Amino acid sequence: MSSARAASHPQPAAHRQQPPAAQHPATGEAAVQATQRAELDGELDLPVLDAVADYEKIKRIGEGTFGIVYKARDKRSGELVALKKLRMERERDGMPVTSVRELRVLQTCKHPNLVELKRVVTGPKLDSVFLVFEYCPHDMGKLVDSLSKPFHESEVKCLMQQLLSAVAYLHDRWVMHRDLKLSNLLFTHSGELKLCDYGLARYFQPWEESYTPGVVTLWYRAPEVLLGTEQYTEAIDMWSCGCILAELLRGEPLFPGRTEAAMLELMSRLLGAPNERIWPGLAAMPHASRFSLPPQPYNYLRQEFPGLSDSGIDLLNRLLTFDPEKRITARAALRHAYFTERPLPRLPHYMPSFPSAHDADGGGGGGRGGQHRNERREMEEAHGRGVKRRYQQEERDRFGEAFGDARAHRRPEVLRRMD
Numbered sequence: 001m002s003s004a005r006a007a008s009h010p011q012p013a014a015h016r017q018q019p020p021a022a023q024h025p026a027t028g029e030a031a032v033q034a035t036q037r038a039e040l041d042g043e044l045d046l047p048v049l050d051a052v053a054d055y056e057k058i059k060r061i062g063e064g065t066f067g068i069v070y071k072a073r074d075k076r077s078g079e080l081v082a083l084k085k086l087r088m089e090r091e092r093d094g095m096p097v098t099s100v101r102e103l104r105v106l107q108t109c110k111h112p113n114l115v116e117l118k119r120v121v122t123g124p125k126l127d128s129v130f131l132v133f134e135y136c137p138h139d140m141g142k143l144v145d146s147l148s149k150p151f152h153e154s155e156v157k158c159l160m161q162q163l164l165s166a167v168a169y170l171h172d173r174w175v176m177h178r179d180l181k182l183s184n185l186l187f188t189h190s191g192e193l194k195l196c197d198y199g200l201a202r203y204f205q206p207w208e209e210s211y212t213p214g215v216v217t218l219w220y221r222a223p224e225v226l227l228g229t230e231q232y233t234e235a236i237d238m239w240s241c242g243c244i245l246a247e248l249l250r251g252e253p254l255f256p257g258r259t260e261a262a263m264l265e266l267m268s269r270l271l272g273a274p275n276e277r278i279w280p281g282l283a284a285m286p287h288a289s290r291f292s293l294p295p296q297p298y299n300y301l302r303q304e305f306p307g308l309s310d311s312g313i314d315l316l317n318r319l320l321t322f323d324p325e326k327r328i329t330a331r332a333a334l335r336h337a338y339f340t341e342r343p344l345p346r347l348p349h350y351m352p353s354f355p356s357a358h359d360a361d362g363g364g365g366g367g368r369g370g371q372h373r374n375e376r377r378e379m380e381e382a383h384g385r386g387v388k389r390r391y392q393q394e395e396r397d398r399f400g401e402a403f404g405d406a407r408a409h410r411r412p413e414v415l416r417r418m419d
C-alpha cells in the first residue's frame with residue numbers, strides 16, 4: 001500500500017473513554033454488568049444495560065461461525081430485531097477476541113449499508129452476551145437461491161453500488177471484512193443492502209503485515225489467499241465483490257469449487273491461468289508448487305456473460321484480477337463507467353420486494369440457484385469450523401499464556417496490539 005494512502009486516511013478510531021458505571025434498572029444485575037463492563041474496558045461506550053429478557057425470541061434464523069442469530073421482538077417497543085448470541089464456550093473467562101473485534105468494528109463504523117448495532121444485552125448467565133441488530137428480512141444467499149430468474153441488471157447495479165459503498169467506507173477506515181459473500185449481505189423491504197457479520201473483520205496496516213491465512217469462504221476466496229499468503233491486503237475483499245457481481249448477474253455462484261485446487265482450476269479455466277508475467281511474485285507464493293494450473297491462455301468472461309456490455313466485462317475483469325496490486329479498489333469501482341451507462345442502477349426505493357426467506361421454513365422454493373443451496377450451506381459450515389480453529393490458534397500463538405488469562409482481555413494495550 002502506498003504511503004500517500006497512509007497519509008490521506010484517518011487512522012482507526014482511537015481508544016474510547018470508559019463509560020460511567022451503570023446498574024440494570026429492572027433486574028439489578030449489577031455484578032454481571034460490572035463484569036461485562038470490565039471485559040469491554042475502554043473499548044466500548046455502548047450501554048450494557050438491558051437484559052435479553054426484554055426481547056421475545058421468535059425464531060432462529062442463522063447459525064454460523066461465531067454465533068446463533070434469532071429473530072426477536074423488543075417487548076417494550078414492539079420493534080423487530082435480530083439477536084446474535086456470542087459464542088463463549090471456548091473461553092475460560094472473558095470476551096473472546098473475535099467478539100471484541102466484531103464489537104469494535106461495529107461500534108466505530110456507521111454507514112447506511114452496514115447493519116446497525118443497536119445495543120449489547122446480557123443474558124441470565126455471566127457468559128451470555130447478545131448483540132441486538134436492526135432486523136432485515138432477507139439474506140442475499142437465501143434470496144438468490146430462491147429466485148426463479150436472476151435480478152435485472154439495473155437491480156444488480158443498485159445492489160453493487162450499495163455493497164461497494166459499504167466496502168469503500170470500511171477500507172477508508174482501515175477495516176477489511178474478510179468474509180464478503182451473499183449470506184453476509186442483508187436486504188430490506190425498502191431495497192437497502194446491509195453488510196453484516198464482522199466476525200472476521202479486522203483493522204489492517206498500511207505496511208506489509210501477516211494475517212490469519214485461509215480467511216474468506218471458499219467460493220469467494222481470492223487467489224492469493226488460496227495460494228497461502230499471509231501478507232494479503234484489503235484487495236481480498238475486492239475479489240469477493242467480483243464473485244458477488246457475477247453471482248448476482250447469473251443467479252449462480254461463479255466459482256463453486258469444493259477444494260482449494262478446484263477453486264484455482266475454475267478460476268484459470270474462466271480467466272486464463274495466471275503466470276509470472278501478469279502476476280509478478282506468483283511463483284514465490286507459499287503454496288505455488290502445490291497446485292498445477294491448466295495451461296489455459298484465454299479469458300472467457302465475454303462468452304460466459306454474453307449479455308453484458310463491454311464496461312460490465314471490464315469491471316468484472318478489474319475485480320477478478322489475479323494480481324492483488326492491480327485489482328481495482330472499492331472507490332475506483334464505484335466510479336466505473338458501468339454504473340453510468342444504461343440500464344442505469346435502480347433506486348433502492350424501486351427495488352422489488354420479496355416474501356422473507358427467514359419466514360419460509362426450509363427456505364426458498366425451487367429457484368435457479370436451488371441446486372446450490374445445500375452446497376452453499378455445507379461449504380459455509382466447513383469454512384466456519386476451519387477458519388475459527390485457525391483464527392483462534394493465531395491468537396493463542398501470538399499471546400501465548402496471556403490468551404487464557406482473563407486479565408489479558410482487560411488490558412487495553414493487549415487489545416490495541418491485536419488490531
Ligand SMILES: Nc1ncnc2c1ncn2[C@@H]1O[C@H](COP(=O)(O)OP(=O)(O)O)[C@@H](O)[C@H]1O
Nearest residue numbers: 062063064065066069082133135136139183197
Ligand atoms: N440483522 C439481521 N437481520 C436478519 N437476519 C440476520 C441479521 N444478522 C444475521 N442474520 C442472519 O443470520 C445469519 C448468520 O449471521 P452472521 O452475522 O452472518 O453470523 P455468522 O455467519 O458468523 O453466524 C445471516 O447469514 C443472516 O441469514
Ligand SMILES: [Mg+2]
Nearest residue numbers: 064183184197
Ligand atoms: Mg455470516
